[in-house]
Amino acid sequence: MIDTMKIAIQQVNKTRVSEIDFANLAFGKVYTDHMFMADYREGTWKNFRIVPYGYMPVSPATPAIHYGQSIFEGMKAYASADGNEALVFRPMDNWKRMNISAERMCMPQIPEELFMESLNTLIDLDRAWVPNVEGSSLYIRPFMFSADEYIGIRPSLDFTFMIILSPVGPYYATPVKVKIETHYTRAVQGGTGYAKAGGNYGGAIYPAKLAQDKGYHQLLWTDGKNHEYIEESGTMNVMFVIDDVLVTPALSDSILAGITRQSVLDLARHWGMKTEERKVSVKELVSALEQGRVQEAFGAGTAATIAHIELIGHDGKDYKLPPVSERKFSPRAFQELENVKHGKSPDLFGWIHRI
Numbered sequence: 001m002i003d004t005m006k007i008a009i010q011q012v013n014k015t016r017v018s019e020i021d022f023a024n025l026a027f028g029k030v031y032t033d034h035m036f037m038a039d040y041r042e043g044t045w046k047n048f049r050i051v052p053y054g055y056m057p058v059s060p061a062t063p064a065i066h067y068g069q070s071i072f073e074g075m076k077a078y079a080s081a082d083g084n085e086a087l088v089f090r091p092m093d094n095w096k097r098m099n100i101s102a103e104r105m106c107m108p109q110i111p112e113e114l115f116m117e118s119l120n121t122l123i124d125l126d127r128a129w130v131p132n133v134e135g136s137s138l139y140i141r142p143f144m145f146s147a148d149e150y151i152g153i154r155p156s157l158d159f160t161f162m163i164i165l166s167p168v169g170p171y172y173a174t175p176v177k178v179k180i181e182t183h184y185t186r187a188v189q190g191g192t193g194y195a196k197a198g199g200n201y202g203g204a205i206y207p208a209k210l211a212q213d214k215g216y217h218q219l220l221w222t223d224g225k226n227h228e229y230i231e232e233s234g235t236m237n238v239m240f241v242i243d244d245v246l247v248t249p250a251l252s253d254s255i256l257a258g259i260t261r262q263s264v265l266d267l268a269r270h271w272g273m274k275t276e277e278r279k280v281s282v283k284e285l286v287s288a289l290e291q292g293r294v295q296e297a298f299g300a301g302t303a304a305t306i307a308h309i310e311l312i313g314h315d316g317k318d319y320k321l322p323p324v325s326e327r328k329f330s331p332r333a334f335q336e337l338e339n340v341k342h343g344k345s346p347d348l349f350g351w352i353h354r355i
């Protein structure tokens, strides 16, 4: 349910945009002038407002803080070639996924109009913050959390939906070293791995830190039952090129259905490449690595688009992959996705939403 979608706008007196060094943006440190907020009360979304970005009062008893009843999304807007438009990549897919997360976490659905109108209005207002620097973009973070003042565990009644925006610099794609994790678990069958739910990420920091202490950048997560099958890479989906076939773990309830993953699969199929979404066992991967049949490995996600993997560690052994300069598919897919996102390549799949 949704009230008539009228957004009250309280603008800042003076924009901070001229204080920002757009040539040197770190990820997630700078936020734009405004943020969007909406309240869910008595079964209805209401109080649509855009206010100056800043701290906000939250009850110390909110279940979001105590029990992690909180979900989020992540997407990006890019400046068009003439700089006049913000091009958002596949936002309707993020909207659909947010509602899948909401259902799993016993939170209300976000109507399409609420998601898209708030996005359009906020980005239009903070348009000057969309970086017009090669490789940079405006990171968009919609999120929803329980706003009850009640520390009992039950389905919450009140919720807050918000969007904040952060200009981000180019992701310098230095290839990463990953370790196959066979003790800790990110997500289990029947769990919340397919939802972008806060607690999934909090619990993954410690095992990732242990791997970083050993010189790896992130983990290759495996299934929670027997640690037999590859699932994801850090907070990205993982994809391989083995014997000229693009192979990626099939979606399940312990894998997040990435929009970058889907876009890479769509491109590969469009280019006539053979693709397989199926179970990928650790055993299969390690034996293909030993035989030198793994031509490419990479993470796929909004932050980096494609993060090349240069080394995979397993059982105390490190397997090196061919240098990125010898890889044929992932650099081409990365470039094509960048071109589409910036409006330089035709939008064959209807991925771009213009604001």
Ligand SMILES: *Cc1c(COP(=O)(O)O)cnc(C)c1O
Binding pocket: 074, 196, 232, 234, 235, 236, 237, 256, 257, 258, 259, 260, 261, 300, 301, 302, 303
């Ligand atoms: C967000 C996310 C991804 C990537 O999804 P995109 O839509 O491509 O950004 C993959 N895995 C996990 C666990 C994620 O949270």
